[in-house]
Amino acid sequence: MPPLILVNQLRYRYDDGTVALNGVDFRLEAGETVALLGENGSGKTTFALHLNGLLTGDGSVEVCGIAVNARNAAIVRRKIGLVFQDSESQLFMPTVLEDVAFGPLNQGLSPSKAAEVALTALEQVGMADVAGKAPYHLSAGQKKRVAIAGILATNPEILVLDEPTTFLDPPGQRALAGLLAGLPQAKILITHDIPFARATCTRAVFFRRGMIQQEGSVEEVTARQGWEFRPRRAE
Amino acid sequence: MHHVTLDQWSRGGSALHRRDPRAKIATLIGFLVVLGTAHRDLAWLGAALFAILLAGLWSARLPLGPALARAGAVLPFTAVFAGISWLAGDPARGAALVMKSYLSALAVLLVVSTTPLPLLLRGMEMTGAPRFLLMVAQFLYRYLFVISEEAQHMRKAAAARGATVQGMAGNSARFKAAAGALAVLFARSYARAEDIHRAMLSRGFPGYFRPLSAPQFGRADSLFVTFLVISLIVIRIFIEKVA
Numbered sequence: 001m002p003p004l005i006l007v008n009q010l011r012y013r014y015d016d017g018t019v020a021l022n023g024v025d026f027r028l029e030a031g032e033t034v035a036l037l038g039e040n041g042s043g044k045t046t047f048a049l050h051l052n053g054l055l056t057g058d059g060s061v062e063v064c065g066i067a068v069n070a071r072n073a074a075i076v077r078r079k080i081g082l083v084f085q086d087s088e089s090q091l092f093m094p095t096v097l098e099d100v101a102f103g104p105l106n107q108g109l110s111p112s113k114a115a116e117v118a119l120t121a122l123e124q125v126g127m128a129d130v131a132g133k134a135p136y137h138l139s140a141g142q143k144k145r146v147a148i149a150g151i152l153a154t155n156p157e158i159l160v161l162d163e164p165t166t167f168l169d170p171p172g173q174r175a176l177a178g179l180l181a182g183l184p185q186a187k188i189l190i191t192h193d194i195p196f197a198r199a200t201c202t203r204a205v206f207f208r209r210g211m212i213q214q215e216g217s218v219e220e221v222t223a224r225q226g227w228e229f230r231p232r233r234a235e
Numbered sequence: 236m237h238h239v240t241l242d243q244w245s246r247g248g249s250a251l252h253r254r255d256p257r258a259k260i261a262t263l264i265g266f267l268v269v270l271g272t273a274h275r276d277l278a279w280l281g282a283a284l285f286a287i288l289l290a291g292l293w294s295a296r297l298p299l300g301p302a303l304a305r306a307g308a309v310l311p312f313t314a315v316f317a318g319i320s321w322l323a324g325d326p327a328r329g330a331a332l333v334m335k336s337y338l339s340a341l342a343v344l345l346v347v348s349t350t351p352l353p354l355l356l357r358g359m360e361m362t363g364a365p366r367f368l369l370m371v372a373q374f375l376y377r378y379l380f381v382i383s384e385e386a387q388h389m390r391k392a393a394a395a396r397g398a399t400v401q402g403m404a405g406n407s408a409r410f411k412a413a414a415g416a417l418a419v420l421f422a423r424s425y426a427r428a429e430d431i432h433r434a435m436l437s438r439g440f441p442g443y444f445r446p447l448s449a450p451q452f453g454r455a456d457s458l459f460v461t462f463l464v465i466s467l468i469v470i471r472i473f474i475e476k477v478a
Contacts, residue, residue, distance in 0.1 A: 054433045074439060082437045088384070089430035094242075094351060098447050106439035111447050136384075154438060 003027040004158055004186050005063055012046055012057030020046040021057055022210035033187040035197035035218055037227060038207030044190045045085060048160050052080045064157060081156035085163045087143040091135035096146050099135055103154035121153035140167035162190045194222050244297055244348040251295040251349045256358025258456035259346045265464035266342050269471050270335055279474045281334045288341050295349045306341035352376050357446050370443060382424045389420060
């Protein structure tokens with residue numbers, strides 16, 4: 001079975017000359033949940049933006065066997081749903097329901113069907129009761145859940161979540177982990193939250209200076225990188 | 236988070252809010268034509284049209300004072316031309332200019348305050364307005380919120396570190412700080428706008444917004460347009476013949 005995502009020698013340099021990706025090779029198989037770990041600025045988010053054609057670098061990126069380029073971008077974006085790090089940027093419609101229905105409407109669903117799909121997605125994340133509210137009236141954690149619902153409503157084959165636990169309280173994190181575990185899609189989680197990665201991911205890759213430095217289980221990668229936060233006890 | 240007032244007003248539930256945007260646009264055009272082409276007995280006509288607009292604001296349950304004040308935003312611009320007319324020896328023309336511009340602004344404000352902008356633009360699109368212009372208006376509207384949010388974040392951040400307007404008052408540092416903050420605000424807004432555009436693209440944005448509920452032009456809307464446009468014409472004819 002071909003991989004869902006196949007990336008070969010991906011390189012990207014920002015306009016200011018910063019090398020963000022320096023030869024990334026990556027595969028994602030069906031049913032996998034992979035954690036992208038690494039320091040701030042190591043290229044994780046830049047890498048994610050290449051997966052649905054929001055950035056285009058040198059090298060090749062294929063999603064579900066389709067080359068990611070400007071011509072195929074619309075098809076690829078139906079296959080891969082990206083939850084952004086900052087939910088504020090993802091919520092741009094006047095009400096929560098309209099925002100979650102934005103993707104389904106763009107997929108060609110009728111307004112009534114799009115509203116139905118949006119409500120189902122909101123129920124999945126426990127936010128159906130705020131459907132009529134303006135997104136800017138929500139708390140940060142609620143915004144994060146609505147942003148996730150906006151992607152679930154498009155029913156993608158692959159989910160990419162950038163820092164999904166930011167702003168979520170521990171019960172919210174547990175609920176999200178449970179939700180992700182129940183979704184059939186393959187997932188990529190960009191996170192610094194090691195316990196969350198350990199609870200949800202089958203594999204981890206570690207980014208350093210725009211390259212994948214190490215792959216393995218979350219335990220192996222975090223142990224070898226010394227990436228576990230262990231606070232010292234106060235004397 | 237406090238947001239643009241007109242957007243909040245536009246999400247009311249009055250009978251005027253419920254009218255189809257096309258009905259409101261057609262009535263607005265009728266109003267502007269009646270007002271714009273009038274040359275005689277302008278004081279009476281102006282008073283009558285002002286009364287109609289006040290009735291509209293009242294029926295839409297909009298706050299009268301703030302609405303009237305907002306419509307006054309056009310006055311500084313027209314006052315310049317009114318002043319030129321006055322200096323040229325034609326004060327009546329200057330007064331007419333001020334009156335017409337204020338009433339026009341108030342009428343537009345009434346429509347905008349009773350119609351959420353996405354619906355208003357959708358209504359304009361359905362009446363044949365160029366989609367490109369409507370897209371520009373929609374993005375302008377969206378990014379107005381972005382700039383407003385960023386400005387409020389920056390204000391909070393500055394206040395949290397002890398900055399006050401009074402603290403800088405009376406010296407040139409105030410101007411420098413304001414100019415610097417404005418530059419940062421635009422840079423941050425630009426970055427945020429780029430993020431929003433990416434988020435829109437990633438969810439399949441095709442270049443225009445598809446509304447979740449399409450406006451329906453019903454019998455009540457037909458009656459609304461017919462009654463108001465005929466009333467406006469009758470009022471103008473009556474005032475010009477009788478007053």
